[in-house]
Amino acid sequence: MTSRTPRPRDRGIPEATVARLPVYLRALQSLSERGIPTISSEALATTAGVNSAKLRKDLSHLGSYGTRGVGYDVEYLVYQVSRELGLTQDWSVAIVGAGNLGRALANYGGFGSRGFRIAALLDADPNVVGDKVAGLSVRHIDTLENVVEAEDISIGVIATPAAAAQRVCDRFVEAGVTSVLNFAPVVLNVPDDVDVRKVDLSIELQILAFHEQRKADGDVGPEWIEALEASADDPPRGMPPTPRNI
Amino acid sequence: MTSRTPRPRDRGIPEATVARLPVYLRALQSLSERGIPTISSEALATTAGVNSAKLRKDLSHLGSYGTRGVGYDVEYLVYQVSRELGLTQDWSVAIVGAGNLGRALANYGGFGSRGFRIAALLDADPNVVGDKVAGLSVRHIDTLENVVEAEDISIGVIATPAAAAQRVCDRFVEAGVTSVLNFAPVVLNVPDDVDVRKVDLSIELQILAFHEQRKADGDVGPEWIEALEASADDPPRGMPPTPRNI
DNA sequence: CCCTCTTTGTGCCTATATTCACAAGGGCGT
DNA sequence: ACGCCCTTGTGAATATAGGCACAAAGAGGG
Numbered sequence: 357m358t359s360r361t362p363r364p365r366d367r368g369i370p371e372a373t374v375a376r377l378p379v380y381l382r383a384l385q386s387l388s389e390r391g392i393p394t395i396s397s398e399a400l401a402t403t404a405g406v407n408s409a410k411l412r413k414d415l416s417h418l419g420s421y422g423t424r425g426v427g428y429d430v431e432y433l434v435y436q437v438s439r440e441l442g443l444t445q446d447w448s449v450a451i452v453g454a455g456n457l458g459r460a461l462a463n464y465g466g467f468g469s470r471g472f473r474i475a476a477l478l479d480a481d482p483n484v485v486g487d488k489v490a491g492l493s494v495r496h497i498d499t500l501e502n503v504v505e506a507e508d509i510s511i512g513v514i515a516t517p518a519a520a521a522q523r524v525c526d527r528f529v530e531a532g533v534t535s536v537l538n539f540a541p542v543v544l545n546v547p548d549d550v551d552v553r554k555v556d557l558s559i560e561l562q563i564l565a566f567h568e569q570r571k572a573d574g575d576v577g578p579e580w581i582e583a584l585e586a587s588a589d590d591p592p593r594g595m596p597p598t599p600r601n602i
Numbered sequence: 603m604t605s606r607t608p609r610p611r612d613r614g615i616p617e618a619t620v621a622r623l624p625v626y627l628r629a630l631q632s633l634s635e636r637g638i639p640t641i642s643s644e645a646l647a648t649t650a651g652v653n654s655a656k657l658r659k660d661l662s663h664l665g666s667y668g669t670r671g672v673g674y675d676v677e678y679l680v681y682q683v684s685r686e687l688g689l690t691q692d693w694s695v696a697i698v699g700a701g702n703l704g705r706a707l708a709n710y711g712g713f714g715s716r717g718f719r720i721a722a723l724l725d726a727d728p729n730v731v732g733d734k735v736a737g738l739s740v741r742h743i744d745t746l747e748n749v750v751e752a753e754d755i756s757i758g759v760i761a762t763p764a765a766a767a768q769r770v771c772d773r774f775v776e777a778g779v780t781s782v783l784n785f786a787p788v789v790l791n792v793p794d795d796v797d798v799r800k801v802d803l804s805i806e807l808q809i810l811a812f813h814e815q816r817k818a819d820g821d822v823g824p825e826w827i828e829a830l831e832a833s834a835d836d837p838p839r840g841m842p843p844t845p846r847n848i
Numbered sequence: 849c850c851c852t853c854t855t856t857g858t859g860c861c862t863a864t865a866t867t868c869a870c871a872a873g874g875g876c877g878t
Numbered sequence: 879a880c881g882c883c884c885t886t887g888t889g890a891a892t893a894t895a896g897g898c899a900c901a902a903a904g905a906g907g908g
Contacts, residue, residue: 370894370895371894371895372894372895372896373895374809374812375805375809377808377812378802378804378805378808378809379789379805381808382787383789396854396855396856397855397856397857398855403789404789405789407896407897408897409857409858409896409897409898409899410895410896410897412855412856412857412858413857413858413896413897415856415857416856416857416858420856420857422855422856422857423855423856423903423904423905424854424855424856424857424902424903424904424905425853425854425855425856425903425904425905425906426854426855426856426904426905427854427855427856428856440812441808441811441812441815442811442812442814442815443808443811445815447807447811447814449807455706456702456705456706456709456710457706457710459702459706460701460702460703460705460706461803463702464702464703464803464804471808471811472804472807472811510814511807511810511811511814534814534817535810535811535813535814536810537806537807537810541628542628543625543629543649543650543651549817551810551813551814553806553809553810555801555803555806556624557707557710557783557801558624558710558718559621559624559625560783560799560801561693561695561718561757561783562623562624562627562687562689562717563620563621563624563799564757564781564782564783564797564799565687565688565689565693565717565718565757565781566620566623566686566687566688567620567781567797568688568693568756568757568780568781568797569687569688569691571780571795616864616865617864617865618864618865618866619865642884642885642886643885643886643887644885653866653867655866655867655868655869655887655888656865656866656867658885658886658887658888659865659866659867659887659888661886661887662886662887662888666886666887668885668886668887669873669874669875669885669886670872670873670874670875670884670885670886670887671873671874671875671876671883671884671885671886672874672875672884672885672886673884673885673886674886
């Protein structure tokens with residue numbers, strides 16, 4: 357598939373690579389600010405916290421932008437990565453939910469270090485509508501469709517309680533938004549052509565807890581683990597091993 | 603390696619599976635609240651937004667907890683997944699940074715739907731020290747070591763500006779914390795035995811922008827893409843194709 | 849102008865993750 | 879007591895990601 361004339365820069369960039377490009381970009385921008393003109397894959401990989409071969413392979417997907425024996429030109433690479441990520445154009449973002457999180461997001465100054473513009477902040481609560489947050493006046497959720505069209509919103513951010521998330525998402529999609537960043541702890545249902553990314557604080561904590569528990573398990577002897585498992589596998593009191601049917 | 607007597611439940615759960623368990627858990631808890639006694643892998647997979655075979659394989663890593671022809675007992679599975687994630691014990695969390703984000707996190711009531719306890723909120727700014735947030739009094743960062751010991755902190759959350767993050771992280775590590783959740787846009791340097799997970803708002807937006815750009819590219823004809831690429835590959839005005847050396 | 853030394857770009861091998869497809873298990877109706 | 883039918887658990891096939899190790903590119907010195 358997608359096997360038309362092989363182009364110098366194949367557009368089929370692996371998802372794993374895409375997820376790392378922003379990290380490289382941040383490292384590069386920091387180097388740029390410090391006036392460092394070139395950097396080797398080894399050094400850049402170290403600051404980005406990845407393996408240097410992986411970094412080179414990632415960058416090779418964008419094109420052949422390094423110089424053997426020297427490294428990469430920082431400014432040039434900043435530009436190429438930015439372009440690949442679509443940051444050479446501006447994206448308008450609307451945030452729904454002006455609670456703690458929504459306000460934190462709106463105030464998050466370095467929102468993508470250029471490339472993104474918070475165009476609107478919406479909420480359903482009449483008491484917060486009109487509040488000034490980060491230079492924006494909170495608008496009522498009923499204006500969502502108008503806002504999306506008027507401000508040419510391409511990315512919708514959902515920072516509402518879980519119960520409201522799907523409804524807000526549906527309205528975004530209906531209004532033509534095709535990228536959604538979801539902070540609510542629910543799985544959103546969207547058509548295939550809409551991208552959703554989810555950020556879930558408690559999921560991250562739970563993953564950490566899992567590993568933390570592992571470390572603790574290792575601290576006790578193996579006999580202990582056996583003993584723990586033997587009892588742990590039992591269901592808690594009052595839990596039927598034989599489920600009733602639906 | 604790790605090939606001792608095969609135990610009924612192998613502890614080597616794939617990382618990808620661990621990352622999905624919290625999602626399953628949330629879905630199961632929701633079912634539990636609605637009083638639904640059993641659920642099939644197909645139905646659970648749909649609510650969790652994954653493929654049903656993947657879900658079954660994931661769950662099979664915990665043990666054989668389903669009933670053929672029927673499905674999984676919801677309560678029982680909630681318990682098993684919770685236990686596997688280490689949520690049957692309590693974890694104390696300390697948040698450093700009482701800015702917008704830190705406050706949002708502290709106020710985030712459903713912080714893991716049990717299992718986690720926000721034990722302290724710290725900040726370096728004397729003006730915010732003493733503020734009441736989510737029933738907690740903000741303490742000064744200098745008390746970090748004491749807090750970690752007194753509250754038996756196992757997970758540290760970093761919600762500071764980027765510049766302070768590494769320093770705070772070092773102090774956490776030095777004080778004995780082995781799990782860190784980092785919201786600052788920097789790559790943290792830690793010893794091997796410390797787990798770090800990173801949540802980065804602008805990275806998520808950038809990934810969305812990448813895909814959004816793709817969709818837009820597809821909207822124009824292929825000739826257009828060729829034309830765009832031909833010019834886009836050129837460096838911006840004033841950018842040297844031949845880099846100077848370090 | 850050639851030789852040396854550094855660093856890229858990538859072929860190839862390994863590991864991890866996903867998905868299909870089906871045999872085996874077990875409840876439930878008759 | 880039997881057999882049907884639904885759903886699990888998993889082997890095997892495929893896809894994606896990671897990383898080693900090296901040939902080839904190119905800068906810079908002599």
